[in-house]
Amino acid sequence: MKHDDSQTVVGIDQLGLYLPHYVLSLDKLAEARGVPPEKISIGLGAQKMAVAPPWEDTVTLGASAAERALARGSVAPDEIGLLLVATETAVDHAKPVSIFLHELLGLPSNCRTFELKHACYSGTAGVMIAADWVRSGAARGRKALIVATDIARYDLHSSAEFTQGAGAVALVVSEQPRLLELDPVSGVFASNVYDFWRPLDRREALVDGKFSLDCYLAALDGAVADYRAGLNGSGGTSLTERYAAMLYHTPFPKMAYKAHLRLFERDRAVAGTDGTNGAHRSAADGNGDLAAAAERSYAELVEPSLTLARLVGNTYTASLYLCLAWIAEQRARELAGREVGLFSYGSGCCAEFFAGRFTGSCATAARSIGAAELLASRREIDVEQYEAFTCEGSAGGTPGREEAGAAYLAGIRDHKRLYERTSWSS
Numbered sequence: 161m162k163h164d165d166s167q168t169v170v171g172i173d174q175l176g177l178y179l180p181h182y183v184l185s186l187d188k189l190a191e192a193r194g195v196p197p198e199k200i201s202i203g204l205g206a207q208k209m210a211v212a213p214p215w216e217d218t219v220t221l222g223a224s225a226a227e228r229a230l231a232r233g234s235v236a237p238d239e240i241g242l243l244l245v246a247t248e249t250a251v252d253h254a255k256p257v258s259i260f261l262h263e264l265l266g267l268p269s270n271c272r273t274f275e276l277k278h279a280c281y282s283g284t285a286g287v288m289i290a291a292d293w294v295r296s297g298a299a300r301g302r303k304a305l306i307v308a309t310d311i312a313r314y315d316l317h318s319s320a321e322f323t324q325g326a327g328a329v330a331l332v333v334s335e336q337p338r339l340l341e342l343d344p345v346s347g348v349f350a351s352n353v354y355d356f357w358r359p360l361d362r363r364e365a366l367v368d369g370k371f372s373l374d375c376y377l378a379a380l381d382g383a384v385a386d387y388r389a390g391l392n393g394s395g396g397t398s399l400t401e402r403y404a405a406m407l408y409h410t411p412f413p414k415m416a417y418k419a420h421l422r423l424f425e426r427d428r429a430v431a432g433t434d435g436t437n438g439a440h441r442s443a444a445d446g447n448g449d450l451a452a453a454a455e456r457s458y459a460e461l462v463e464p465s466l467t468l469a470r471l472v473g474n475t476y477t478a479s480l481y482l483c484l485a486w487i488a489e490q491r492a493r494e495l496a497g498r499e500v501g502l503f504s505y506g507s508g509c510c511a512e513f514f515a516g517r518f519t520g521s522c523a524t525a526a527r528s529i530g531a532a533e534l535l536a537s538r539r540e541i542d543v544e545q546y547e548a549f550t551c552e553g554s555a556g557g558t559p560g561r562e563e564a565g566a567a568y569l570a571g572i573r574d575h576k577r578l579y580e581r582t583s584w585s586s
């Protein structure tokens with residue numbers, strides 16, 4: 161990535177991840193719903209989904225991720241001048257999740273804070289706003305905290321039930337970031353479609369499943385075309401050759417597979433029209449097997465990032481950043497100094513294609529994410545327990561140690577949500 165000498169280098173300084181303590185095997189859910197388990201494990205590529213207990217919501221998940229980001233990155237609360245919370249699982253129509261986090265994290269009163277919504281895209285919207293805020297100088301040396309937090313809920317017994325999940329990611333965005341430098345060039349695509357939505361009176365989302373896949377892929381095409389247009393003369397570059405990893409919004413792992421095959425195909429089309437990627441074209445043609453080349457590209461660039469998506473499910477706004485968390489933690493040494501491509505999609509729809517470069521010393525920040533440790537500490541539940549946790553009306557409780565992160569929802573009184581901090585947070 162080229163940086164103009166006069167341009168401030170801005171990016172992700174620290175990443176905090178948090179997952180609910182409970183997890184359901186999708187084999188068990190398939191059995192209970194009379195669905196062949198291979199349809200889920202192979203057809204969707206999913207194995208487990210995180211289940212939020214009644215004392216966890218987007219506030220508590222987000223607070224726990226944010227606390228981990230600040231503590232593990234040694235970032236003091238008064239260094240944060242902007243807090244943006246991205247979610248499509250709001251807890252109130254007017255009062256934003258961000259103001260609860262502002263209190264739970266002890267952020268200063270001169271910290272600007274609000275909630276962002278555009279389905280799964282708004283986490284990326286937050287990152288872009290924050291990066292611009294830092295670049296503009298308005299930050300005055302302070303950092304931004306972006307929290308993407310969600311609980312994906314569909315109707316029980318629907319086909320989308322297998323693509324639920326829950327979790328949160330917090331990103332500290334700053335100058336001279338320790339983890340990932342963001343390239344200011346990005347490509348955007350927006351179009352009003354009804355592929356996935358949640359009317360104000362519903363807890364569970366509605367979705368036109370097959371159409372949503374088409375919308376996702378059309379948005380990828382549009383965002384990539386806009387990205388190429390911004391590359392100033394190198395728009396014919398093969399993106400699948402340029403990046404050491406490609407991260408996608410992942411509602412279920414097979415979606416990332418479909419997306420990457422589409423990107424590979426479009427790369428080939430661009431190479432075929434402007435001739436700048438002749439080497440790429442002949443290498444693949446030399447094998448006489450484009451499909452095999454696309455599969456290899458997927459195995460190398462995408463598959464290694466999908467472990468959390470496979471074992472946690474859809475985390476909506478946080479989904480893309482779970483992929484980032486996993487490859488950062490697992491492959492930091494190999495990826496240090498190298499570029500990754502990222503694609504964010506939010507139904508409805510808005511999408512963005514952008515890139516970042518891992519810093520030479522990213523391993524230190526990456527090591528502290530603790531993703532593998534979070535996975536290992538989860539407790540498996542059965543379908544009956546999952547249904548009890550998920551049913552409407554169950555809100556609040558008193559968790560035991562390890563059953564919550566930094567905070568929990570104690571209850572709701574007079575329509576007010578009451579949060580408590582735990583004594584054992586990280």
Ligand code: CAA
Pocket residue numbers: 196198199200202203204280319320321322323355356367368369370372373376409410411412414415474476505506507
């Ligand atoms: N063994 C192996 N594979 C099998 C199988 C079996 N026994 N039976 C079916 N399959 C395969 C199918 O061939 C299909 O694979 P391909 O797509 O590669 O052909 C796959 O399993 C799924 O089968 P169906 O398409 O029949 O599945 P479905 O009708 O049950 O619905 C879904 C799948 C549409 C994804 C549904 O789960 C859904 O609506 N999910 C929510 C919407 C969603 O996630 N959309 C993604 C794009 S929108 C977005 O990204 C925003 C967001 O986060 C929501």
